[in-house]
Amino acid sequence: MHLKRYSRVIRLLLLIFTVSCQSKKETKKDIADFIDERPNIVLIIADDVSWNDIAVYGHPNIKTPNLDKLAKDGMRFNQAFLTTSSCSPSRTSIVSGLYPHNTDAEQLSWPLPEGKNTFVQQLKDAGYWTGLAGKYHMGDPVRDDFDELLEMQWKDAPIGLDRRLVGDGSGCDEWIKLLKSRPKGKPFFTWLASFDAHRPFCEGISDTPYNPKDAVIPPYMPKTEAVKKDFALYYDEISRMDDYIGKVIAELEAQGIADNTLVLFMSDNGRAFPRDKTTLYDGGIKTPWIVKWPAKVKAGSINNNLVSSVDIASTFMSLAGLKPLEEFDGKDISTLLMGDTKDIHSEVYAxxxxxxxxxxxxxxxxxxxxxxxxxxxxxxxxxxxxxxxxxxxxxxxxxxxxxxxxxxxxxxxxxxxxxxxxxxxxxxxxxxxxxxxxxxxxxxxxxxxxxxxxxxxxTKDYMPTERTPDDFFRETGLPTKYRMRPRPSKAVYMRARKEGKVLINPDFNG
CATH class of the missing domain: 3.30.1120 (Arylsulfatase, C-terminal domain)
Incomplete structure (x- = not known):
């Protein structure tokens, strides 16, 4: 990370030089004003939530009043997609602006390697304060890109199954703390990552729980009482997350910065149910995508263009007055936020x-x-x-x-x-x-x-030369001898393969 730190000074100087060259009459105050006018950016990422499980997207029974208001005050995208339907590969793809196969973190729990740039790093280099609260799941090399990182904590060891979190289990507990701790007088970026609605689903998290009869079951799952109950508990977590989103908007308003703060809400992948998460059907890769930015985005607007999560890095950099990195696979879609309806993508890839x-x-x-x-x-x-x-x-x-x-x-x-x-x-x-x-x-x-x-x-996609052994038994969902937590990096796996070895958990007792 030392190279990243060194580059920050150089890039900030280049930014100031670029601004100062726009007019000979500009003063240091002009440059400061320019920097201060850049938008704050708040990215809110749900965990395992499908696009059509939000009321504003047409669900008849789920109550998400804060997300509904976010859409009413901003722009709702109806054709937004993810590059993958798996937790950590989706997040590393977003932060790096690369398709998963180019991140070297394409498998679950592989960390993004040291040599990969992130848009968070670029914003920090350009003078943004950067923070993350909630679920992290991107690997140690990215940690230094955040000035403050309030990562959610587990009650048990990382090797545990169906783990529970410290706090209320939402992963959202410290969102407001992060927003309050930011330094004043400079633009900021925050990555607010919920653990809702990731499994396990637990009873008793809501004072007004959903009734199983409220469940809307896709036709590729049976309408048994067990399935309905599972969906009702999933809905409880979505509503809890929605409450926290309301608190975020209220805090931005209380700080007097809501007008020039862009808020993007999305999910990392679809609901954790059969034929949704980990698949490339729309139940796995289509995401809710709502943008509020009162200063620029027209309230109540709807966008039907195809967009992809790989576009986020380029778009956020562009909105911050930076040129997106040439290595990024995504495109700058900021014109869509301003009301342009011209297609940027004719297709999206997952x-x-x-x-x-x-x-x-x-x-x-x-x-x-x-x-x-x-x-x-x-x-x-x-x-x-x-x-x-x-x-x-x-x-x-x-x-x-x-x-x-x-x-x-x-x-x-x-x-x-x-x-x-x-x-x-x-x-x-x-x-x-x-x-x-x-x-x-x-x-x-x-x-x-x-x-x-x-x-x-x-994009130089490729076929693996070997298959990776399953971490769990497909019949029971219980660990095999190949499951290790924390999971080694891709480089470690590839080195082992080259040496003719298969990595095994030395503590496995199955």
Whole structure:
């Protein structure tokens, strides 16, 4: 991190030099005023929350009054997507402006390596105060990019399963503390990361809990009482997070800085349920995306352009008066915030790597179609291990054994999976009808194949030479001998492979 620290001084001097050269009449006060006019930026990241589980996106029963008001006061994006549907790879992709395969942190719990730049570092170099509160999950090399880091703490050891947090379990406890601790008189960036609505879901967190009858169950899950109960507990966590978001907006207003503060709310991936999180269906990669910035963004506006989380780094740098790094894979979408409706993306790209279980899948999504390529079709679409250990999956296994699951509800058990999947999203929003073998869609299929191959070549995507052993047993969700926490870096795994070794947990007692 010493190189990062050294570069900050140089970049700040370059920024001042650039501003001062704009006019010979500018004084030091002019430069200071320019810097002070840059927006504060608040990024709020939900954990495992699907786009359509927010009231403003049409959910009939979930109560999210603060997010609804955020959209009313700002801009709601209806076609926002993530580069992956896995926790830490999604976050490292956001912070680095790179697709997961270019981060060298594409697998769950791999840290972002030392040599990767982040937009947070660039903002800090340019004079922003930077802070993070809540879930971190990006690896030690990124820690120094934050002036203050209030990382959520666990009640048990990192190796534990279905862990509980210190505090109320939300991961949001110290958001306001962070905002209050910022130095005054300089722009700031804060990364506020909720642990809601990550599993395990616990009863008793709400004084007004949701009733299982309020659950809206997608057709690819059975409507059993266990599933409904699971969804109701998930909703409790979303509403708790919404309360904290209201507190953040109130604090910005109390500090008198709300007008020139950009707030972006999004999720790292979809809900932790079968066929959502860790998949490339919209239930895994489509995200709520709401921006409030009273000084610039028109209240009550709606944007239907395709945007990707890989665009955040370039966009935040641009809004801060900085030139996005050439190495970034994403694009600057700041013009959309100002009301421009011209398409920036004709498609978005997403990828699935190891998350508890091995997988390698890629997807291209346009406004109308989704194309998924399953490179390991011999592996089932197994949900994350914490899903396997909880109510919904256990209920699905029971119903599958009884033979009562509908065709769409059997997909996570399917072996082999189809190598190609094609969906008409407009006609089939739940992606139930695979059109890849439909002759009427051969031209669409070929077009989507070309789009996928073009993006893979352009971004230097590649196939792994070996598969990674599963960290958990797919039948039970319990650890295998390969699970280690903290998980070694990609470099350590690759070094072991080169030496012909397979990394194993020395403390495993299974």
């Amino acid at each position: 990828e699935d790597h190891f998350h508890d279980f091995e997988d390698y899948t890629r997807a291209v999504r346009t406004q109308k179609y989704k194309y998924i390529k399953n490179y390991y079709p011999d592996l089932p679409n197994t949900p994350s291990a914490d899903v396997l250990r909880d109510r919904t999956w256990k209920s699905m296994v029971k119903e599958n054994n009884k033979g009562t699951l509908a065709e769409a509800q059997k997909r996570c058990f399917e072996i082999p999976r189809p190598e190609e999947e094609l969906f008409d999203i407009v006609a089939d929003p739940y992606e139930l009808n695979n059109l890849a073998q439909n002759k009427a869609y051969v031209d669409v299929l070929n077009d989507m194949r070309v789009r996928l191959q073009t993006i893979r070549e352009k």
